[in-house]
Amino acid sequence: xxxxxxxxxxxxxxxxxxxxxxxxxxxxxxxxxxxxxxxxxxxxxxxxxxxxxxxxxxxxxxxxxxxxxxxxxxxxxxxxxxxxxxxxxxxxxxxxxxxxxxxxxxxxxxxxxxxxxxxxxxxxxxxx
Numbered sequence: 278x279x280x281x282x283x284x285x286x287x288x289x290x291x292x293x294x295x296x297x298x299x300x301x302x303x304x305x306x307x308x309x310x311x312x313x314x315x316x317x318x319x320x321x322x323x324x325x326x327x328x329x330x331x332x333x334x335x336x337x338x339x340x341x342x343x344x345x346x347x348x349x350x351x352x353x354x355x356x357x358x359x360x361x362x363x364x365x366x367x368x369x370x371x372x373x374x375x376x377x378x379x380x381x382x383x384x385x386x387x388x389x390x391x392x393x394x395x396x397x398x399x400x401x402x403x404x405x
Contacts, residue, residue, distance in 0.1 A: 279350040279404060281308035283366075285342045296340040301374050302332055305364040308348035309378065312362060315400050316382065326391070330359060330379040338373040340366060346373070352404040358382050358390040360401055 283304055291297040316326050340346060346368040353361040359381045366374040382393045393401070 279308065279311050281310075281348040281350065283346040283348065285340070285344075285346060287342060290342045294342060296342065298334075298336060301334055301336070301340070301366065301376065304346075304348055304366065305332070305334075305350075305362075305376050305378065308350045308364060309362055309380075312350075312352075312380075312401075312404075315397055325385065326383055328381050328383040328385075330381050332376065332378045334374060334376040336374055338371055340368055340373045344369050350404075352401045353377065355393065355398055355401050355405075357392050360393070 281304075285296055289296050289300045310320075313320055313327065317324055346366055349365045349367060351363050353363040355361075359379055362378045362380060364374075364376045364378070365372055366376075382391050382397075383389070384391050
């Protein structure tokens with residue numbers, strides 16, 4: 278499991294004083310940074326090799342500006358060319374948001390998916 282600590286910013290709040298619903302997918306993406314690093318050390322955009330297929334976000338409780346939060350990330354499934362990243366956002370001991378992302382190992386030059394290399398697959402499976 279990967280842990281990513283968040284200090285909510287005032288600009289991320291909505292009119293009700295809660296973290297805006299559009300912010301949570303960005304927090305989840307930031308938490309995937311360590312996974313991006315597995316595929317592309319240094320995260321050089323000229324060598325980028327992942328593409329987002331799908332995201333889902335379930336809002337379970339309000340997330341507030343006043344308290345730090347933590348994204349807990351794990352790999353739920355690894356296929357031949359894709360994998361599922363599962364996220365949970367915790368704040369003050371409460372699960373407030375759950376989400377997932379389907380990522381595909383992708384060759385932008387050829388515009389097609391590729392098989393995940395065995396060494397990366399092994400690292401992803403360690404995060405399950």
